[in-house]
Amino acid sequence: MPRMRCSVRAALLMLAPLAAACSDIGAxxxxxxxxxxSVQGTDTLNFHWPPEFLPVRIWAEDQFSLPLYADSSIAAWxxxxxxxxxxxxxxxxxxxxxxxxxxxxxxxxxxxxxxxLSLEGRAADCQATTLPHVDNARQVHLPMHVxxxxxxxxxxxxTQACLALTLTHEIGHxxxxxxxxxxxxxxxxxxxxxxxxxxxDRNTAEVLYHTPANVSPAARP
Amino acid sequence: MGTHLAAMRIPLLVxxxxxxxxxxxLAAQTDYYLRAGVTGWSTLVSDFIAGEVxxxxxxxxxxFAGIGHSIxxxxxxxxxxxxxxxxxxxxxxxxxxxxxxLRTASALALLDGGIAGGLRWQAGLGxxxxxxxxxxxLLASATTRLLVGGGVDFRRPLLSRFDLTIAARYxxxxxxxxxxxxxxxxxxxxxxxxxxxxxxxxxxx
Numbered sequence: 280m281p282r283m284r285c286s287v288r289a290a291l292l293m294l295a296p297l298a299a300a301c302s303d304i305g306a307x308x309x310x311x312x313x314x315x316x317s318v319q320g321t322d323t324l325n326f327h328w329p330p331e332f333l334p335v336r337i338w339a340e341d342q343f344s345l346p347l348y349a350d351s352s353i354a355a356w357x358x359x360x361x362x363x364x365x366x367x368x369x370x371x372x373x374x375x376x377x378x379x380x381x382x383x384x385x386x387x388x389x390x391x392x393x394x395x396l397s398l399e400g401r402a403a404d405c406q407a408t409t410l411p412h413v414d415n416a417r418q419v420h421l422p423m424h425v426x427x428x429x430x431x432x433x434x435x436x437x438t439q440a441c442l443a444l445t446l447t448h449e450i451g452h453x454x455x456x457x458x459x460x461x462x463x464x465x466x467x468x469x470x471x472x473x474x475x476x477x478x479x480d481r482n483t484a485e486v487l488y489h490t491p492a493n494v495s496p497a498a499r500p
Numbered sequence: 501m502g503t504h505l506a507a508m509r510i511p512l513l514v515x516x517x518x519x520x521x522x523x524x525x526l527a528a529q530t531d532y533y534l535r536a537g538v539t540g541w542s543t544l545v546s547d548f549i550a551g552e553v554x555x556x557x558x559x560x561x562x563x564f565a566g567i568g569h570s571i572x573x574x575x576x577x578x579x580x581x582x583x584x585x586x587x588x589x590x591x592x593x594x595x596x597x598x599x600x601x602l603r604t605a606s607a608l609a610l611l612d613g614g615i616a617g618g619l620r621w622q623a624g625l626g627x628x629x630x631x632x633x634x635x636x637x638l639l640a641s642a643t644t645r646l647l648v649g650g651g652v653d654f655r656r657p658l659l660s661r662f663d664l665t666i667a668a669r670y671x672x673x674x675x676x677x678x679x680x681x682x683x684x685x686x687x688x689x690x691x692x693x694x695x696x697x698x699x700x701x702x703x704x705x
Contacts, residue, residue, distance in 0.1 A: 304676060306547045307684030330597055357636035361545075361683060362553060362590040363597050366636075481683070489550040489592055 312483040313465070317457035324413055326494035327365070327455040327487055334366040337450070338376035338422075343433045343442060345380055352447040356454060359481045364488035365454050377499065378423045378453045380446065382433075385410060385426040404441040405429045409452040418497040425449045444474045451480065455487050529570035530703050533665055536563050537697025539584045544602075544675055545638060545689050553592040555638060557602050560586025564667070564697050568612055576612040580624070581605070582695075588639065602639060603631040608649055608671070615652070618663075623650035628673050641678040645688075647671055655701055665701040670694050 317324045328335055339349035346369060353367045360366075370376055385408045407427035412420040427446055429438045448471045459469040465477045476484070541557035561584065568578025583606075588599040608626035615621055628647040633639040649671030658664040674688035 303546050303687075304680065304689040305686035306549075307686075309549060330595060354635070358640075360636065361547075361638045361679060362555060362592070363599055363637050478684075485549050489553065491593070 309482040309486055311479050312486050313458070313460045313462070313467070313479060315456045315458055315483050315487050319413070324417070324457060324494050325455075325487075325490060325492050326411070326413070326419055326457065326496075327490075327492050329492075329495065332377065332496055332499075333363075334368045335377045335453070336370045336375055337367050337378045337380065337453075338370050338373040339380040339446075340382050342382035343429070344439060345382060345427070345442070345446065348443040348446045349380055349450075351443060352450040355447050355475050356450055356484070359476050359484050360488070361485075364485070367450075367454075373422075374500065376422050377496070378425060378450075380425040380427065380449070383426055383428050384408075385424070404431055404435070404438040405433075405445050407445045407449045409449045411453065411457070413494055414497075417494045419494055420497050421499055423453050425453065440474075444471055447474065447476075451476065451484070454484065455492075456480075456483060529576075530567065531569075531576075531701055532565075532567040532703055533699055533701035534563075534565050535665060535667060535697035535699030536561070537667075537695055537699075538562060539586070539693050539695040541586075542692040543689070544588065544691055545680070549592070551593055553590065555588055555590045555599060558587045558589060560584040560602070562695055562697065564669075564695075564699070566610070568610070574614050578610050578612060580608045580610055580622075580626075582608075584695075599637055599639065600634045602633060605629045605631070606647055606671075608647060618655040619652060620655070621650070621652050622669075624648075628671075630677070636679075638677055638679045643677045645673040645675060647673045651695075658700070661702055663701045664698070666696075666698050668694070668696055 337349055337353065339345040349369050353369065357366060373379055405428060407425060410424045410426075412423070414420065425446070427442060427449065429442065431438055433439070433442070444466070448466055451467050456467050460467040460479065460483070462468060462479065463470070464473060464479075465471070466473050466475060466480050467483070539560045539562040541560070543554050543556045545553075545555045547553040547555075562582055563584075564580060564582045566578055566580035568576040571577045583604065585601060585603045588602045590597040590599050606626060606628040608624040610622045610624035612620055612622045626647045626649070627644055629644045630639060630642055632642040649669060651667060651669035653665055653667035655663040655665045670692070672690060672692045675691045676685060676688040
């Protein structure tokens with residue numbers, strides 16, 4: 280009898296971890312996010328890069344450390360995604376790029392665009408504009424263009440920091456966040472002051488990539 | 501799977517060197533073995549982001565090396581080292597993504613007993629180490645988890661000094677990672693693995 284009791288105890292001990300193995304991880308609530316979709320008239324544009332376009336190829340003009348800031352921007356946004364929903368690499372050939380980052384103001388006029396969506400990020404010492412050209416067929420023309428420039432001397436440390444965070448903000452637009460956060464503590468606030476995506480930016484980007492898109496990228500150039 | 505087999509070259513080499521390093525004049529009560537096989541995994545993470553999300557490792561080539569010593573007429577104690585390398589896929593909605601490669605190494609302290617004929621059972625406790633994989637994602641950083649496992653193996657004389665050994669293993673651990681914790685995940689996911697392997701054993705008959 281004692282031997283049987285011992286066997287039952289041993290069997291229960293072996294089964295206990297089996298039961299524990301069935302439990303799931305506790306996922307965080309991602310309810311705290313902001314509206315990322317752009318409303319154009321009566322149309323709501325929801326864009327994200329489909330898996331076959333990953334990694335997104337980003338080219339940055341070799342001016343005032345923009346390639347360096349592009350690398351850190353890519354790294355900051357990659358950390359947001361647990362399941363590789365978005366990925367990007369910096370390329371050295373602008374003709375092979377999906378996103379082109381240039382130093383300077385955006386060109387005037389939009390004569391070749393059916394629709395033009397302008398997303399501006401403004402920090403204290405610099406400014407930028409991202410132009411995802413969305414046409415009536417709900418296609419984003421590639422490459423997307425990002426224009427970034429300093430208000431004052433671009434070589435000043437404060438301006439450099441501004442260029443870095445503003446570029447991270449603009450890369451946030453290129454990945455599909457077509458609107459600004461209403462909260463100043465988020466990177467995607469219209470006048471950003473934080474250098475990296477906040478928890479709310481992260482929630483927004485994650486929900487965006489798990490919501491079916493109605494805008495897709497056009498064929499690569 | 502070819503790339504993961506290539507990634508197994510170093511664990512295979514280490515296991516082979518370990519086997520060669522064991523003195524040929526081992527005591528009769530000591531045995532050692534080397535096996536190769538595949539490991540199947542249950543889901544690594546079940547998540548919800550506007551819909552169900554899961555990450556599941558693919559069938560992974562694995563190598564096992566172990567040594568055991570008699571501690572009683574019917575029982576042996578030993579250590580088993582294992583390494584595996586395979587891919588991980590994510591799935592959400594209609595999208596299936598590649599999360600890169602998953603490389604693990606484990607060490608299990610095993611208790612081993614006879615059942616009948618060449619059939620033996622094993623049960624043990626140890627650690628499973630996940631190597632860092634890539635610069636982002638849920639496996640970006642290395643992590644080590646407690647591992648509990650067991651199984652059976654069957655031996656049959658093959659050569660004058662070697663036995664053919666076939667083993668089935670089951671183990672489980674609770675998975676989480678630094679990336680998951682930094683994203684606010686709590687607790688851990690119970691992960692179960694099953695492996696089948698075949699190899700050579702020497703020293704105990």
